Every structure is written in structure tokens, then in C-alpha cells.
Amino acid sequence: MIDSLPVVDAPAPADIPADPLSLLEALEGPVAWRVRGRDRTRVRVVTTLRHGNEPSGFLAMQEWLRSGPAPAVDVVCVIANVEAASRHPVFTHRMVPGRPDLNRCFLGPFEGVEGELARAILDLVEELKPEALVDLHNNTGHNPVYGVGVEPTPEVLGLCSIFGLRFIWSHLTLGALLEAVSVCPAVTIEVGKSGEESANVAALEGLTRFVEAERLFDPDLRAADGVAIHDPERVRVLRMPMRAMLEPGRRLVMATVPHDDADLTMPDDLDRHNFDVVEKGSRIGWVRGEGCPLRLLDEHGEDRADEYFERRGDELVVRQPFTPIMITVDAEVAAADCLFYIVHAVENGAAS
Numbered sequence: 313m314i315d316s317l318p319v320v321d322a323p324a325p326a327d328i329p330a331d332p333l334s335l336l337e338a339l340e341g342p343v344a345w346r347v348r349g350r351d352r353t354r355v356r357v358v359t360t361l362r363h364g365n366e367p368s369g370f371l372a373m374q375e376w377l378r379s380g381p382a383p384a385v386d387v388v389c390v391i392a393n394v395e396a397a398s399r400h401p402v403f404t405h406r407m408v409p410g411r412p413d414l415n416r417c418f419l420g421p422f423e424g425v426e427g428e429l430a431r432a433i434l435d436l437v438e439e440l441k442p443e444a445l446v447d448l449h450n451n452t453g454h455n456p457v458y459g460v461g462v463e464p465t466p467e468v469l470g471l472c473s474i475f476g477l478r479f480i481w482s483h484l485t486l487g488a489l490l491e492a493v494s495v496c497p498a499v500t501i502e503v504g505k506s507g508e509e510s511a512n513v514a515a516l517e518g519l520t521r522f523v524e525a526e527r528l529f530d531p532d533l534r535a536a537d538g539v540a541i542h543d544p545e546r547v548r549v550l551r552m553p554m555r556a557m558l559e560p561g562r563r564l565v566m567a568t569v570p571h572d573d574a575d576l577t578m579p580d581d582l583d584r585h586n587f588d589v590v591e592k593g594s595r596i597g598w599v600r601g602e603g604c605p606l607r608l609l610d611e612h613g614e615d616r617a618d619e620y621f622e623r624r625g626d627e628l629v630v631r632q633p634f635t636p637i638m639i640t641v642d643a644e645v646a647a648a649d650c651l652f653y654i655v656h657a658v659e660n661g662a663a664s
């Protein structure tokens with residue numbers, strides 16, 4: 313039973329193992345570590361390992377804690393789903409098998425291990441009243457660094473810009489941490505594909521800028537590496553209204569040539585097109601059987617596949633240009649959850 317997540321002092325740099333697996337193994341459960349800053353009256357929160365198979369944020373935290381950190385303000389590092397991450401093989405389980413996804417538990421009912429932990433994290437954030445919160449995640453496919461949030465305010469876009477210049481304005485109600493945090497500007501950052509060095513580097517660089525900046529929302533401030541700390545106007549805001557899913561009972565295969573026993577074959581390098589515009593007339597796959605095996609559900613749950621895709625013989629062809637993100641090329645994940653999301657660029661409210 314998890315009643316609360318007490319904040320304790322972070323281990324000294326010399327006590328942080330050089331091997332991240334040793335650090336993970338030394339953790340008995342979720343932790344909230346405080347690193348004292350120059351200005352002790354303010355605090356920022358970084359959360360990671362909400363998903364056990366998304367280690368970049370954890371690796372960045374380990375590296376940063378080992379470096380002898382001297383943050384501008386107090387920083388509280390929350391390492392959440394240690395249990396899922398520690399399951400062998402480590403860093404391969406999104407959640408503990410058979411149990412809920414922690415990042416779907418933040419809107420209640422706060423029951424079970426994941427629900428109680430979600431409640432404890434929310435209580436902690438409310439008590440700390442941080443000036444900002446950043447939640448670090450990885451994708452399963454190739455994506456550039458981008459932020460996700462529920463409202464593109466200048467503060468949220470500014471936080472996003474510390475890591476990258478793309479922001480997904482999500483309207484989905486999933487029960488993610490970000491949907492439940494209201495005490496401070498907060499953003500989820502997807503730093504790239506799990507296991508890729510570029511994702512680990514992006515997490516560490518962004519984390520370092522976030523914790524070392526004297527002031528987060530100052531347009532004149534630059535990080536040591538020259539990146540602007542608050543640059544909301546340059547962030548490209550994309551609205552995420554639709555998710556592409558496979559029709560129930562249909563079979564999906566990811567391959568470069570059409571498969572005889574698949575209802576839908578999609579190219580296995582499709583994730584190279586994340587955030588690109590897919591032009592009208594492009595072929596996005598091959599189809600067998602009747603009709604279109606793809607559904608495109610908008611935020612009202614209506615299927616709009618006919619507006620975007622059409623059959624031309626065995627090919628599935630694009631009817632109007634769209635920008636896909638979070639394309640997954642793992643056929644099992646795609647069939648169970650979602651193949652990709654479609655986004656539209658919107659006017660950036662922070663731009664003057």
C-alpha cells in the first residue's frame with residue numbers, strides 16, 4: 313500500500329553507480345529525490361519511468377546526478393514505475409504484466425498499486441507547488457523530440473522549447489499525469505525511440521537546461537549550449553484529433569511487399585515518416601479482402617477513414633494530405649492499440 317511518496321535527499325554524486333542497471337536494482341520502489349538548488353525557495357519537478365520500457369529520462373537523471381549537479385532551484389526527481397522497469401529483461405515492460413498502465417491512472421479511481429502511486433505523485437506535486445513539471449518519455453517508433461500537453465499556453469510551449477520545437481495539443485482523455493496536474497505549467501516530452509543514443513542525449517541536454525536555468529520563462533535567457541530557455545513562438549503546434557486503428561479481427565503485417573495472409577500490409581519503415589506530410593495519392597499499404605481495414609477515429613469516436621484513404625485495387629491510397637505521428641511498426645502493438653495519429657498544424661497562440 314502506497315500512502316505517500318516522501319521526498320528524500322538525492323544520493324551524493326559519488327554514491328550514484330556508473331552503471332544505470334546497478335542504480336535501478338538498488339531502488340526498492342518509486343522514489344522522489346530532492347537536489348538542493350541555489351534558490352531554495354523554488355522547486356521544479358522532473359518525472360520519469362512512468363513507463364518501464366522508456367529509460368531515456370532515467371538515464372539522463374542518473375548521468376546528471378552523477379555529475380555533481382548544481383541546479384538553479386531545488387529539483388525533485390520522481391522515478392515512478394521502478395517495478396515495471398526492473399522486470400527482466402529490464403527496460404522492456406511498459407507496465408507490470410497483467411497490471412494497469414500507470415500513465416492511465418491519474419484521473420482515478422486511485423485503486424491498486426498503480427492507482428495509489430498515481431495519487432501519491434499527484435499529492436506530492438500539489439504539496440511542492442513547483443514552478444514547472446516535465447515528464448520524460450520515449451516512443452516505440454522513430455520520432456523527433458516533441459512535447460505533448462493539454463493546453464498550448466506560452467508557459468507550456470516555453471517549457472516544450474527547452475527540449476524541442478514541436479508540440480502536440482492532445483484532446484484525448486487517457487488518464488495521463490499531465491491531464492491531472494493543474495498547479496503549474498507541465499509538459500510531457502517524448503525524447504525519441506527507446507534504446508537510441510540520440511534519445512538519451514536529447515533527454516540529458518533538455519534536463520540540464522531545464523534545471524540550470526535561473527528563470528524558466530525569460531525570453532532573454534539562453535542555456536550554456538545556446539538554446540533559448542523560453543521560446544514559445546518558435547514551437548510548431550499540432551492538434552491531435554484522430555487515431556488510426558485496425559478494424560477488429562483484421563490481420564496486419566509490417567513488410568516491404570504485400571503479404572498473402574494479411575488484410576493489411578504496411579511498409580515496415582513507415583515510422584520514418586513521422587511528422588512528415590504524406591501527400592495525396594501516396595500508397596500507404598496493400599489490402600486484401602473487402603473494403604478498408606483501417607479506421608480513423610476522431611475525438612467524437614466517428615470513423616473518418618473514407619475521407620483520408622481509398623482502395624485502388626490492392627493498394628491503400630491517400631485521398632488528402634495528412635501528417636502522421638507516433639507511427640508504430642510493431643504489428644502487435646499496432647493491432648492492439650493504434651497504428652498512428654493524424655495531426656493538423658494550428659495557429660500558435662504564443663506567436664505574435
Ligand SMILES: [Zn+2]
Nearest residue numbers: 363366449450
Ligand atoms: Zn510513456
